[in-house]
Amino acid sequence: MYHPSVSNISPIPSALAIQVDRANELPDALQKIGLQGTRPTLVIVGGASGLTPPYLTYLERLFEEKIAPLAEKLQAYVVDGGTDAGVMQLIGKARLKLGGTFPLIGVAAIGTVILPEIENTFADAAPLEPNHTHFVFVPGNKWGDESPWIADVATILANDAPSVTVLINGGAITLIDASHSIRVNRPLIVVAGSGRTADRIVAALQGEATDEQVKQVAQFDKLTAVELENDFHSIEQAIAQKLSFKESQ
Numbered sequence: 715m716y717h718p719s720v721s722n723i724s725p726i727p728s729a730l731a732i733q734v735d736r737a738n739e740l741p742d743a744l745q746k747i748g749l750q751g752t753r754p755t756l757v758i759v760g761g762a763s764g765l766t767p768p769y770l771t772y773l774e775r776l777f778e779e780k781i782a783p784l785a786e787k788l789q790a791y792v793v794d795g796g797t798d799a800g801v802m803q804l805i806g807k808a809r810l811k812l813g814g815t816f817p818l819i820g821v822a823a824i825g826t827v828i829l830p831e832i833e834n835t836f837a838d839a840a841p842l843e844p845n846h847t848h849f850v851f852v853p854g855n856k857w858g859d860e861s862p863w864i865a866d867v868a869t870i871l872a873n874d875a876p877s878v879t880v881l882i883n884g885g886a887i888t889l890i891d892a893s894h895s896i897r898v899n900r901p902l903i904v905v906a907g908s909g910r911t912a913d914r915i916v917a918a919l920q921g922e923a924t925d926e927q928v929k930q931v932a933q934f935d936k937l938t939a940v941e942l943e944n945d946f947h948s949i950e951q952a953i954a955q956k957l958s959f960k961e962s963q
Contacts (some may be wrong), residue, residue, distance in 0.1 A: 796820015
């Protein structure tokens with residue numbers, strides 16, 4: 715059973731929200747909150763608490779100058795974890811600054827986020843990013859429980875349109891996110907030079923010793939590593955290419 719509307723539990727008045735209990739409820743639930751029709755779909759995973767203030771400032775440019783404008787140009791669906799930190803905060807702020815109209819969908823395990831009138835005993839519970847347009851609340855009480863749902867929501871939203879996951883920085887949960895993109899055979903762009911998990915994956919691509927989980931991600935045949943250069947052109951070009959219908963044919 716899914717809940718036709720849980721907008722009353724979202725602290726973001728402008729956002730539409732819904733809660734689901736099972737994966738087979740997703741198609742109908744997404745339609746209930748106005749997410750229907752085939753569009754290119756961009757999944758953003760990576761750094762949250764691990765991004766330092768100077769680094770966040772640098773990555774703000776990437777999101778404001780390249781990622782958000784590209785999503786707006788394509789009118790793409792953009793899917794992430796929905797909390798007010800790291801890359802999720804960056805894309806939310808970039809959309810606001812741009813005055814963007816593309817749908818920005820946060821997929822969050824309900825036990826990991828702060829919601830009004832719902833008691834939460836999870837010590838690391840996080841607030842939602844206030845510039846997202848939609849939220850899908852899914853079962854779970856720890857970080858990473860949302861990972862398979864992010865991948866599945868993006869697959870349903872894209873339908874026959876191209877989709878891609880962009881991985882920037884990140885920690886242990888980012889590897890889980892990457893593995894679920896691989897599970898649904900979604901192309902994965904890893905931003906080399908963005909730190910932590912992203913750089914460990916790139917190191918594995920270059921044959922450097924690392925753990926088995928990182929090696930498995932690095933072996934994915936639809937993985938592309940792109941350098942974090944100053945003008946961000948290569949990153950923009952790589953995302954645009956993966957989201958083009960020519961690339962998907």
